[in-house]
Amino acid sequence: MTTAFNGIAAQPAPAPQKSRMSKARVLGLILLAIWTACALGIVYFLVSSWNPELVARYGPNYASGLWVTVKLVVISFIAGAILSVPVAMGRKSANSLARGLSYGYVYFFRGTPLLAQTFLIYYGLGSFRPQLDAIGLWWFFRDAWYCAILAFTLNTAAYQAEILRGAIASVPRGQWEAAAALGLSRWITIRKVIAPQAMLVALRPYVNELILLLKGSAIVAIITVFDLMGETRRAYARSFDFQTYIWAALIYLALVELLRIGTEKAEQRLTRHIRRA
Amino acid sequence: MERMLTFLSFGPDGWGDEIAAGVLITVCLALATLPFGLLLGFAISLAKLSGDRFLKLSADIFTTIFRGLPELLTLFLVYYGAQIALQQFLRLIGQTGGIEINAFVAGMAALGVVFAAYASEVFVSAFRAIPNGQYEGAAALGFNRRHTMRLVILPQLIRVALPGLSNLWLILLKDTSLVSVIGLADIIRQTGIAARVSKETFLFYALACLIYLVLAILSSFVFQRIERRVETPGMTR
Incomplete structure (x- = not known):
């Protein structure tokens, strides 16, 4: 015991830190300098290769491409939301056939690439042209735009069904029981008690899914739909000017950031009654 | 039916070997990334x-x-x-x-x-x-x-x-x-070529989807094993 106390002589206090430049600070400054250099490089590149002719020629195309992208995303997101309700109900259903079918649907569309699904619908269903012709649906499956909307709707419905299921499951059982005790009907329970709480939980996943869909929508350019990406590829193929891709990247980034910041604001406002001061 | 099996076989008339090479590329790319x-x-x-x-x-x-x-x-x-x-x-x-x-x-x-x-x-x-x-x-x-x-x-x-x-x-x-x-000659590209040449587009793109599903199922097995490996018995969080 005594050796333990006497063995180690009293140590002087450590010298005060001289500089505030830790390793992390230095590394951070270096990385930030690299980012700044990249940003300046891109700005310089865009300014130096500024070409009014190019902008006049492809600017309107970009605007129409952006509009196509927005239309595609909004239509398929809303259609997918509608379709996701029966799928989510099927997942919770007592009927084992409905459960199996909806599980298979969700598993297929979440387990395969959106690109493969789009090809399967646009090119693959061409194998059944005589049959589709016979029932008068060929005009739908012949058109890349309709096929893209169908593929995206089916895909996002699978993801949204899972979001919906998770959000409803996150509402405690006591809420259902309390509503039943008040004698509320099932529809009123869902609309007045469950949905307001579930949607608060689901807001963030829904927006994430919307962002994923927006990013995924770039692949329709491959099946000849001229969305923002399609217009970009066309402009690059004609002008061989790399700034076409840079502009597309800036537009996509701005869209995604707008969505993200908007959600954060919306969430702050919607959850102000449950936040502790 | 027999025609489809011929398309999927590994021989000179079939596309099996090309598609298998595509699967290999896809898996290699994912594993390398x-x-x-x-x-x-x-x-x-x-x-x-x-x-x-x-x-x-x-x-x-x-x-x-x-x-x-x-x-x-x-x-x-x-x-x-x-x-x-x-x-x-x-x-x-x-x-x-x-x-x-x-x-x-x-x-x-x-x-x-x-x-x-x-x-x-x-x-x-x-x-x-x-x-x-x-x-x-x-x-x-x-x-x-x-x-x-x-x-x-x-x-x-x-x-x-x-x-x-x-x-x-x-x-x-x-x-x-x-x-x-x-x-890059991955699953999608190889099945796409097969689809275009053989005119059996639905068959081959459905096959592509199926392969991705199988890969997903296989990886979830692997993850289950890793999960069992790293979990501590009796430990709760």
Whole structure:
């Protein structure tokens, strides 16, 4: 015991830190300098290769491409939301056939690439042209735009069904029981008690899914739909000017950031009654 | 029916061997991207948690960019951008002549940075799930920083991060389909060629979907085994 106390002589206090430049600070400054250099490089590149002719020629195309992208995303997101309700109900259903079918649907569309699904619908269903012709649906499956909307709707419905299921499951059982005790009907329970709480939980996943869909929508350019990406590829193929891709990247980034910041604001406002001061 | 089986066979009339080669490319690309993405993602998560304002900011810029850009666009930016940059560089040192970027490497780089951007978020939330007492306990035992990380934090971190990482792996597997656009002979491209030549488009694209499903099922088996391996019996969180 005594050796333990006497063995180690009293140590002087450590010298005060001289500089505030830790390793992390230095590394951070270096990385930030690299980012700044990249940003300046891109700005310089865009300014130096500024070409009014190019902008006049492809600017309107970009605007129409952006509009196509927005239309595609909004239509398929809303259609997918509608379709996701029966799928989510099927997942919770007592009927084992409905459960199996909806599980298979969700598993297929979440387990395969959106690109493969789009090809399967646009090119693959061409194998059944005589049959589709016979029932008068060929005009739908012949058109890349309709096929893209169908593929995206089916895909996002699978993801949204899972979001919906998770959000409803996150509402405690006591809420259902309390509503039943008040004698509320099932529809009123869902609309007045469950949905307001579930949607608060689901807001963030829904927006994430919307962002994923927006990013995924770039692949329709491959099946000849001229969305923002399609217009970009066309402009690059004609002008061989790399700034076409840079502009597309800036537009996509701005869209995604707008969505993200908007959600954060919306969430702050919607959850102000449950936040502790 | 027999005609379809002929198409799917491995012989000279069938497309089985070509498609199998495509599966190999897809799996190789995903496996090659994984360590790169994991290491980069881990480094970025450390930067985000370092407590230094500038380091965190530069890590946040990285995730904002690569989570915000469409994967396809990232791929094009890397593929064409690197090509142009290399050409400029060669011209600068006085050499002329075209240069081709390897599509596999471009795919690996593009998918890797996207994977890293998402993985860093998974790691950050896993780090937050580890209680402070673990660090204090390690400090009390006299561990230095590296030992604390390797012996105390990492084993727990893997356990917490595994579900998120397995999700990202499945996303990566699906995103590899995009490299078919820059000419890499993966599943989609090979089945697409088979579909065009044989005119059996539905058969071959359905087969492509099926292969991706099988790959997803196989990887979930692997993840189940890893999960069983890293979990501590009787441990609850």
